[in-house]
Amino acid sequence: MFALIDCNNFYASCERLFRPELRLKPVVVLSNNDGCIIARSQEAKDLGVGMAGPWHLVEPHLQKEVALFSSNYTLYADMSARVMNNIARYTPDVEIYSIDECFVSLAGFSNLEEYCSRMRHSIIRNTGIPISVGVAPTKVLAKLANKLAKKHNGVCILDSHDKVSEAVADFKIDDLWGVGRQYRKKLNSFNIHTAGDFRSQPLEWVREHLTIQGVRMWYELHGKSCMPLSTVTERKQGIRSSRSFGMLTNNYVFIEEATASYATRVAEKLRKDKSCASLLSIRLITNIHKPETAQYYKSIIITLPNPTNNTAELVAHAIKGLKQVYRTGYLFLKVEVFATGLIPETEVQLNLFSTYDGSTNNKVSALMDKLNGHYGRGTLRLAAEGFEKKWSMRRRYLSPDYTTDWASILRVI
DNA sequence: TCTGGGGTCCTAGGACCC
């Protein structure tokens, strides 16, 4: 059996954990740049605040009733680690699927209802974050069970044929894990509206109209597991850093500083993963939501002379790439720095004529990591990143880093 | 004034190989 454990309204729950006066109030968390709504407390949902839409389009009278926050990923990542560590005490096999959910194996466990309730209460007590637990023979069904758990008392166990059949019968097809907008449209056009409708199609039909993913979904809905638990984290295939600027800009200096900043982040992430990139791609984008302005969307892929995760080297190549895609006459929204062709640090091949001295360069990078880890990101950085960073994203409603910054720890008087 | 960021997997088609 699999369990899917998911934090309820995770970002909103993190924010109000340290603001008890907001416990029963509508809370909304916005995406980077304070753009879209990405989390809502139950009270905000009940008010009718929708998911994923731009905040500035929400009715002004609703806006007034809501406690608003910018995304604080430092806080969310730390709270996520606390939740995951607590879960790991209840089962050895945990697959962390995203910042706020994980799959765990409950193979061989008995008294599932009681065990899951106990785990749930303990995690809520230890972390303050509400969670829901869905249990079923496959991942797709465990996801489905988790959605049902959220509607009931926080735990839903689908451990018999009848319970599964009953659960899928009314389950809306677009709530199914793996069905997005396009598939929903397609399935609806064949008069398939629930998970039960889909499950009762012949396998041949599924093979004909969907890809292998659809076939897996079909098997999983029938209780046949095709998606094993993966408890080891695979090496990433690509590492990206990109952020919209705080404002649209045609200022090349700003864009170059941002590019240097994001390339620095990519280098840090590569080192954390113990990977080196052999390809680096730079993309420059205008705002597609403003079709009345001139549009531009162009990327360039650079083959690096040797695979690297060195900050100075990646920044230099990123800026070289930027110069090739930059054009005047546009207002730019965002630049992306994307590293691919990742290989393990220990397997870097140098070519015969290479003058690259990885060891010296990486001493500098290692020192940067050490200082920045201790004194905070950006303490030691390349001048290319700039000093004022006027292009930085907007975060008007940012909460303190309650759990990771000495100066922000709550005082109880 | 204002619309996120970072990933994964799959497929089709082209280039290339023997």
Place this chain on the structure above:
DNA sequence: TCTGGGGTCCTAGGACCC
């Protein structure tokens, strides 16, 4: 008169996820 079969690898694009 007539020109194969069976692969691999790469890339772009589309779909999905949180």
